[in-house]
Amino acid sequence: MARPSGYWTSLHGLTTLTLIAAALYFLFVEHAGHFLPYLPFMIILLCPLMHVFMHKGHGGQDLRKHQHQDVTEAYRLGLEEGRKEKKEATLE
Numbered sequence: 533m534a535r536p537s538g539y540w541t542s543l544h545g546l547t548t549l550t551l552i553a554a555a556l557y558f559l560f561v562e563h564a565g566h567f568l569p570y571l572p573f574m575i576i577l578l579c580p581l582m583h584v585f586m587h588k589g590h591g592g593q594d595l596r597k598h599q600h601q602d603v604t605e606a607y608r609l610g611l612e613e614g615r616k617e618k619k620e621a622t623l624e
Contacts, residue, residue: 539545
């Protein structure tokens with residue numbers, strides 16, 4: 533089965549990576565004196581953004597909990613139904 537190619541391996545993705553690499557190169561070459569002293573502070577300021585985008589506000593955990601409860605409930609109902617069918621089959 534063929535795997536669908538991702539964005540980063542497509543032509544647009546490779547172009548995006550090339551432009552990002554070029555921008556970073558010129559940022560370091562032309563503005564290293566202005567940029568590098570503040571780099572530790574920028575990394576620290578990125579922490580809240582990483583939490584927002586990577587954890588997505590922790591809202592997804594509640595959804596998974598409810599889905600798990602639904603699956604557990606469906607399993608329990610199916611198990612009870614199977615036991616009833618087995619009991620009816622043995623009575624006949």
